[in-house]
Amino acid sequence: MLSKKVLDAINEQINKELFSAYLYLSMAAWAEAHNLPGFAHWMKAQFKEETAHALKFFDFVADRGGTVILKAIDQPEVEFKSATELFEKTLAHEKYVTSLIHNLYALAVKENDYPTQVLLQWYISEQVEEEKNATYIVDTLKALGEKGQALVMMDHELGKRG
Numbered sequence: 001m002l003s004k005k006v007l008d009a010i011n012e013q014i015n016k017e018l019f020s021a022y023l024y025l026s027m028a029a030w031a032e033a034h035n036l037p038g039f040a041h042w043m044k045a046q047f048k049e050e051t052a053h054a055l056k057f058f059d060f061v062a063d064r065g066g067t068v069i070l071k072a073i074d075q076p077e078v079e080f081k082s083a084t085e086l087f088e089k090t091l092a093h094e095k096y097v098t099s100l101i102h103n104l105y106a107l108a109v110k111e112n113d114y115p116t117q118v119l120l121q122w123y124i125s126e127q128v129e130e131e132k133n134a135t136y137i138v139d140t141l142k143a144l145g146e147k148g149q150a151l152v153m154m155d156h157e158l159g160k161r162g
């Protein structure tokens with residue numbers, strides 16, 4: 001059985017994961033509108049991943065006999081200055097999510113909730129990947145620049161994401 005504190009914190013995190021999904025879908029919409037189908041593809045894949053993150057928490061709450069309470073999802077940003085800014089904001093957002101996951105883990109430790117600690121270890125590793133991927137793309141975009149062929153090449157690369 002989950003303690004009320006842990007249950008409330010996981011419910012909050014489900015909201016944050018769904019917001020992440022919404023943010024990346026908004027970035028996909030921006031990319032589509034700016035004729036960057038590869039960027040849009042990458043962001044849509046990210047949208048699906050975040051939805052899966054939310055569902056993983058959802059199923060865990062159910063497995064532990066808790067009830068998921070869904071809250072309103074904030075409106076994400078819709079305007080971005082450039083393709084590079086899209087990924088700078090992705091990286092900043094992932095660093096924020098990492099801090100939330102770490103806070104949640106600290107709470108699970110404080111509450112002696114071992115199953116939640118085990119679950120969160122998956123998210124902790126996942127955040128390392130998320131930050132690594134976004135950092136690589138930001139650095140590459142900065143190195144190549146956003147003009148002509150470089151942007152087309154990057155769009156092609158991002159469109160290969162499985």
Ligand code: OFO
Nearest residue numbers: 017050053097130
């Ligand atoms: Fe982008 O990360 Fe979820 O947790």
